[in-house]
Amino acid sequence: MRPTLRQLQYLVAVAESGRFRDAAKQVHITQPGLSSQIAAMEDVLGATLFERTATGAILTPRGTEVYRRAKCILRDVEELKAFTRHEAAKLDGHFRLGVLPVVGPYLLPMAVRQLHTTYPNLRFSVREETAGKLDIHLNEGTFDTIISSQHDHPGLAYEPLFDEHLWICVAADDPLALNREPIGLEAIRGRHLLTLSGEFRLTAMVQSLSDEAGGIVSHEYEGTSLDSVRLMAEMGAGIAVLPSLYALSEVRRDPQMVIRRIDHPLAIHSVGLMWRETSPFAPSLQVLADELRQVALSLMALPSDLLESTS
Secondary structure, rough: OOOOHHHHHHHHHOOOOOOOOHHHHHHHHHHHHHHHHHHHHHHOOOOOEEEEEEEEEEOOHHHHHHHHHHHHHHHHHHHHHHHHHHOOOOOEEEEEEEEOOOOHHHHHHHHHHHHHHHOEEEEEEEOOOOOEEEHHHHOOOOOEEEEEEEOOOOOOOOEEEEEEEEEEEOOOOHHHHHHHEEEEEEHHHHOOEEOOOOOOOOOHHHHHHHHHOOOOOOOOEEEOOOHHHHHHHOOOEEEEEEEEEHHHHHHHHHHOOEEEEOOOHHHHHEEEEEOOOOOOOOHHHHHHHHHHHHHHHHHHHOHHHHHHHHO
């Protein structure tokens, strides 16, 4: 006998949740049924995979290796199933997409609408995660493709979508609100810069800009969302540093919002569509990248008042 794919799925669920009860809910089976399947798998393999404690389930050293291999097997099976559903360079079927929280809400709504019109059989499951988690989950097979910063994902196939510039946002009575022209780093010297909490790529970029300019990254006013960072700036708490997709989307909705582009190499990075080098979906994902690139291009077009001030 050998472990079944279902048993491997149960193993992964218990390992990742740390509790038989939670895992049973996740995989839609009773807790006794799940425990029985894990026990049967242990009998087949001749090894104890979990240490059962009063508070949960802990992988044994042998269980940790089995868990790692189970993830690889399940990923390969998913790729095999998906491969049979997709024709080369044909954009249809179901894709599991991971995306940065500072990109997804501003790029995907328009992209999905346009893609649905052109490719009515295309479907996405979308999850927003930080770059580190996107990288882990793509390589584990949780995602088919991700949208993220190229810098954070070495070793992946990559198609560039757009260059993300950073912009400042300030209160209407701030001295930097006098015009809309791009600023150099000297404009933020000695100023408090507002950004997201530390797990985001944006935060690392803002810290680099601050170090170069002699600014101060505020840890007192760390935001949990770009909206909160912007609101703190508009209340005079400091200078918000925002990615271009967000800044340009918001200024179209609110022309009174004061934004200026930061003119410096540290204030730009490349965002693209990435996938595993071994992915059977590469031809389809290249088509998807072309479509997303066109949407990003239209979203990154400057509003007329900003276009005039930067010309």
